[in-house]
Amino acid sequence: MVQEEHVVDLLAAYALDCLDVDEKIQVDAHISECQQCRAELQTYQDIVEVLPLAMQENTPPSGLKGQILRSARQSQTRPVAQTRASWWEQLAGYLRQTAPVWGLASLVLILLLGVNNLFLWQRVNQIESHSQAPFMSVSMTGTEASPDASGLLVISRDGEHGTLIVDGLATLDPTSQYQLWLIRDGQRTNGGVFSVDQEGYGSLWISSPRPLASYASFGITVEPAGGSPGPTGEKVLGGDL
Amino acid sequence: MDYTRLDDELLISLVQQNQEEALSVLYDRYGRLVYSMAYNALQDQALAEEITQDVFLRIWNKADTFRAEQGKLVTWMTSITRYRAIDVIRRQNVRPEGNQATWIEDPGLDLPSGMDVESEVETLDSSRQIRTAMAQLPDEQRLVLSLAFFQGYTHSLIAETLGEPLGTVKTRIRLAMQKLRQLLQEKDHL
Numbered sequence: 001m002v003q004e005e006h007v008v009d010l011l012a013a014y015a016l017d018c019l020d021v022d023e024k025i026q027v028d029a030h031i032s033e034c035q036q037c038r039a040e041l042q043t044y045q046d047i048v049e050v051l052p053l054a055m056q057e058n059t060p061p062s063g064l065k066g067q068i069l070r071s072a073r074q075s076q077t078r079p080v081a082q083t084r085a086s087w088w089e090q091l092a093g094y095l096r097q098t099a100p101v102w103g104l105a106s107l108v109l110i111l112l113l114g115v116n117n118l119f120l121w122q123r124v125n126q127i128e129s130h131s132q133a134p135f136m137s138v139s140m141t142g143t144e145a146s147p148d149a150s151g152l153l154v155i156s157r158d159g160e161h162g163t164l165i166v167d168g169l170a171t172l173d174p175t176s177q178y179q180l181w182l183i184r185d186g187q188r189t190n191g192g193v194f195s196v197d198q199e200g201y202g203s204l205w206i207s208s209p210r211p212l213a214s215y216a217s218f219g220i221t222v223e224p225a226g227g228s229p230g231p232t233g234e235k236v237l238g239g240d241l
Numbered sequence: 242m243d244y245t246r247l248d249d250e251l252l253i254s255l256v257q258q259n260q261e262e263a264l265s266v267l268y269d270r271y272g273r274l275v276y277s278m279a280y281n282a283l284q285d286q287a288l289a290e291e292i293t294q295d296v297f298l299r300i301w302n303k304a305d306t307f308r309a310e311q312g313k314l315v316t317w318m319t320s321i322t323r324y325r326a327i328d329v330i331r332r333q334n335v336r337p338e339g340n341q342a343t344w345i346e347d348p349g350l351d352l353p354s355g356m357d358v359e360s361e362v363e364t365l366d367s368s369r370q371i372r373t374a375m376a377q378l379p380d381e382q383r384l385v386l387s388l389a390f391f392q393g394y395t396h397s398l399i400a401e402t403l404g405e406p407l408g409t410v411k412t413r414i415r416l417a418m419q420k421l422r423q424l425l426q427e428k429d430h431l
Contacts, residue, residue, distance in 0.1 A: 009411075009415060012414060012415050012417075012418035012419065013389070013396060013411065013414050013415065013418075015418070016386075016389045016390055016414065016418070017389075017393065018389035018393070018394060018395050018396055018399070018414065019395065019396065020395045020396055020397050023396075043422055044418055044422065047371075047418060047421050047422055047425065048390070049312075049316050050367050050370075050371045050425075051371065051386075051390055052274060052277075052278055052319045052323075053367055053368040053371050053372070054344050054345060054368070054371045054372045054374075054375045055277060055278070055281050055343055055344060055345065055391075056277070056281065056343045056344065056345050057273055057274070057277040057345075058273075058276060058277045058280045058281075058289075059273060059276075060272055060273060060276035060289075060290070060293060061286075061290060064272070064276070064290055064293060064294070065265070065268050065269075065272060067294060068264075068268060068293070068294050068297045068298065069261060069264065069265060069268075071294065071298055072261060072264055072297070072298060072301040073261065075298060075301065075302060136258075137254070137255065137258060139242070150242045151242070152242050152247075152251075152255075154251055154254050154255070163251060165242075165246070165247060165251065167242060167243050167246070201243075201246055
């Protein structure tokens with residue numbers, strides 16, 4: 001039925017999103033059932049994806065970047081400020097209205113204030129946990145042995161995996177490697193070994209036996225190539241979650 | 242920490258945590274591309290600036306909606322830019338001045354810069370291939386592609402704008418895309 005009326009001639013234009021409405025509806029209906037046309041469409045969508053690389057480029061005004069970063073900074077602080085202000089305004093208004101009935105009423109108000117504050121904190125915590133949920137990161141700083149080194153450990157959305165990036169570490173001879181340690185309740189678990197390039201830059205994909213987010217601290221030591229069961233060498237980087 | 246060496250996915254994860262430096266690196270990497278997309282669509286500097294700002298603020302505020310498994314960050318950004326520009330054209334009824342094809346003529350000229358090393362090699366390769374392929378299309382096919390891609394014009398609007406029969410426009414677009422696909426496949430790009 002639908003398979004007999006392939007829309008091959010319309011697929012290139014569909015990928016470019018330049019079909020008129022009636023033809024777009026026709027293609028939408030067809031590709032929802034036709035795998036062959038969906039595959040053909042994908043080859044055109046791949047082309048549309050790289051078309052921006054073929055355009056004439058223009059240099060944006062020099063001040064645009066600063067403008068964008070300023071706007072980003074402003075948009076970052078606005079929501080929290082608004083939430084707190086509206087609660088306090090409500091509470092203050094309520095207190096003003098009941099001012100003539102002091103005594104017992106004051107005590108009730110104080111209790112209400114406490115309860116409201118509790119709800120407020122719970123709400124703020126919820127908002128913070130939602131807004132920060134997708135990723136966590138740990139900044140790692142160099143020890144006395146490697147004061148110029150720095151590192152960043154980014155933990156995935158599910159908390160199970162992570163990526164470590166380090167910069168400014170000394171290049172080691174081939175018999176040694178750096179090893180990441182995942183620390184929890186004083187126990188150190190192997191997080192993987194890695195080397196760095198001539199510029200001291202290296203990275204490591206971390207897969208651990210338990211969620212990375214459950215560890216309290218992270219450390220990096222110099223170990224024999226391939227790693228050790230426990231830390232034996234000098235600590236070069238460390239950081240806490 | 243030198244953020245310029247981080248790949249796009251890590252940068253976007255840092256943007257989610259309000260790390261302004263990560264947004265700054267993304268701008269250095271893709272600001273020119275985003276601005277150029279908007280400028281090519283609208284041929285208006287002020288509107289192109291406005292759209293570039295919108296796109297980066299959207300990335301700042303909605304970074305958690307990016308899904309690496311569904312595509313590259315650069316594709317996400319250019320798609321947002323393109324549809325934002327097309328939306329301005331359609332809503333404000335903007336008719337960009339002139340209908341000049343805005344494709345680059347020289348395949349080796351002015352390649353995108355500022356990307357991380359791995360992306361850069363891949364992108365430079367893709368850039369040369371698509372530019373070489375685009376340079377082989379006849380002018381009239383490049384023009385209809387430009388109107389469809391940058392301005393978001395439909396077949397009918399392109400035909401009306403150019404004063405060409407609808408069937409001719411449809412054929413040009415189809416042939417242009419088929420030719421690009423063929424040339425890129427020959428280069429083992431796709």
